[in-house]
Amino acid sequence: MRHKKKNKFATEGATNISRKSAIKEHINTEDHKDTEKLEKARIQMELLQKEHFSSNANTNHIIGIMRAVYFLAKKNLPLKLLPSIVELIKESNSPNLLNGTITYTNHISGHEFLEVISDTIKEEIWDELSNVTAFGVMIDESTDITTTKHLDIYASYVTKKGILKTRFLCIVLLTSCNAEGITKVLVDIFEKRKILSKLVAFASDGASVMLGKNEGVAVKLSRICTYPLIVNHCVAHRLALACKDAKKELRFYEEIESLVRKFYNYFKNSCSHIQQLQEIQSLLDDPILKIKKLYEIRWLAWYDVIKNICNSIPALLRIFKESKNKDGRELYERLTSWRILAFLYYFYDILEHVTQLSKFLQKRNLKFSDIDPMIQVTINSIQKEYILLDQKQRFGQKVQTFIDETNPFGNSSIKYMNNDLSFIEQDYDDFTIDILEYSTSIVNELQQRFPTRQLFTSMKILNPREWPKESQELLWFGDNELENILKYYECPNFHNNIQLPAIFDINKCREEWARFKMIITNNFASNDIEVILPLLIEDYIDVFPNIIKLIQIAYCIPFSSVECERGFSRQNKIKTKDRNSLATNTLDMLMCISLEGPESKEFNYNRAYTIWSNPKRHTGFK
Secondary structure, eight states, X not given: OTTOOOOTTSSTTOSSTTOHHHHHHHHTSHHHHHHHHHHHHHHXXXXXXXXXXXXXXXXXXXXXXXXHHHHHHHTTOOGGGHHHHHHHHHHXXXXXXXXXXXXXXXXXXXXXXXXXXXXXXXXXXXXXXHTSSOEEEEEEEEEOTTOOEEEEEEEEEEOTTSOEEEEEEEEEEOSOOSHHHHHHHHHHHHHHTTOGGGEEEEEEOSOHHHHOTTTSHHHHHHHHOSSOOEEEEOHHHHHHHHHHHHHTTOSSHHHHHHHHHHHHHHHHTOHHHHHHHHHHHHHTTOOOOOOOOOOTTSTTHHHHHHHHHHHTHHHHHHHHHHOOSHHHHHHHHHHTBHHXXXXXXXXXXXXXXXXXXXXXXXXXXXXXXXXXXHHHHHXXXXXXXIISOOTTOOOOHHHHHHHHHHOOSSOXXXXXXXXXXXXXXXXXXXXXXXXXXXHHHHHHHHHHHXXXXXXXXXXXXXXXXXXXXXXXXXXXXXXXHHHHHHHHHOSOEEETTEEEOOSSOHHHHHHHHHHHHHHHHHHOSOOOHHHHHHHHHHHHTTTSHHHHHHHHHHTTXXXXXXXXXXXXXXXXXXXXXXXXXXXXXXXXXHHHHHHHOOOGGGSOHHHHHHHHTOGGGOGGGO
């Protein structure tokens, strides 16, 4: 039972174990054969520990195997390729790999190396977290290819040297998907590492299990956390919801959506149609683009779909015009409607604004001081082009170019790219009404889903880019906002009915503020917080300890759970149809290496070897 294999010959109460035939039968079982392999691997490991740990040649051999394992993990390749990779390295006459009976290329050894590599990376992350002033957590649920539920966990923090970081912590199996179960997972992880008291911020998508007002994960965590928990609904999710809800207000939207899906269906199952599209695009010197499928669940999938359609309109018009089948002729009739073409170009324009905002909100280490200005820039652009109408009104570039080229005013015959367009005077009026309605809806949704939050507005004073340049203005700048921030943290903090010290000294923070502004203004050429903060911590931590702690708190607040989405994307590259038996702990190690591991030449293999060579680690062979 050493290797935890169970069958009818090794279970309590077995009656046939003493029979000679039963023993022969047992020898031929897969469990017995696997156990023999495991036992040989265990003996090999012990031999190495007893006889070869002091050998430099053997150390280099082990590290050489580790490098091969690291390569496979970084490239999302299966460990079963390890023997082949090692043989390839040996063929190149690598001096580090030895020829002998103890090669350590079997599955058991490979998994051991994978574990210590992952542990080496995680050791650095957890050590950083244990030394921070505060940290924020981002979480999201996912389902892998085997429909197994996981929780993806990331942390954002400012290191003790002042570096802003967002790191993958782990992916864990979810046995309970309710708020209580998810909260317990988080609390257990952070309590085990003794950092729960440093948790000050939380971000996730808008699911009720996460952000439910009464019993969501955020609410449950806030009751447990030592200090006030700042909770954020992911800004990228909010933007996607704003766009989705804005579509509901548009009468013409359903007709355009139906047309887009018909474009895709026309090409999806026909190699000849796809080839024809590519040939005509090449003939016209247009980019070779695919007609994409519209996925409602994908963030702003509309933009990529509409962009490819609009950039392929010359080719599409020619294909559908020459088509001999009913579907092609119908699509030609629809695509030669002036109103439909105008609306496609309008979508291209307005979704470009929203997509630029979406990409910005998906940035790693997104700063609170950057969110509101970018949202306002997007709103202003949409209002200028489509809402604040006047006699000199110019729409967005693409739709305005289309209107100028077709010149629909007073013309009895309208052509576009040598195609006659169907048009009546009412079409232009209906078009302007539709785009005004949709544009207004987008702006309203953005304003409703991104309301001003006084705390974050006040925190902008902690970004030197927001400061006035005049010294007289700077003297009084931020005093009221600082009071708003301090008020959030001034209440006594209790944990298990024990009052805890404040995360920073409120009164001394007030005293430090004026001098802090003058030092920054006079002593630092840059106003970029990512440049200033490491220098502040190095030279002024004793002078402004409380203001610096406040800045570290403000800049560890996550505003997005996009990192979790990136983690799920990596999960799906690792756990594929061909690797669907990966256990969660193995998946976690592979994701850690793939997401957080440095380039191989920068990885600390000596530290990994030290961890691996500790006899206490080989619990699998006991």
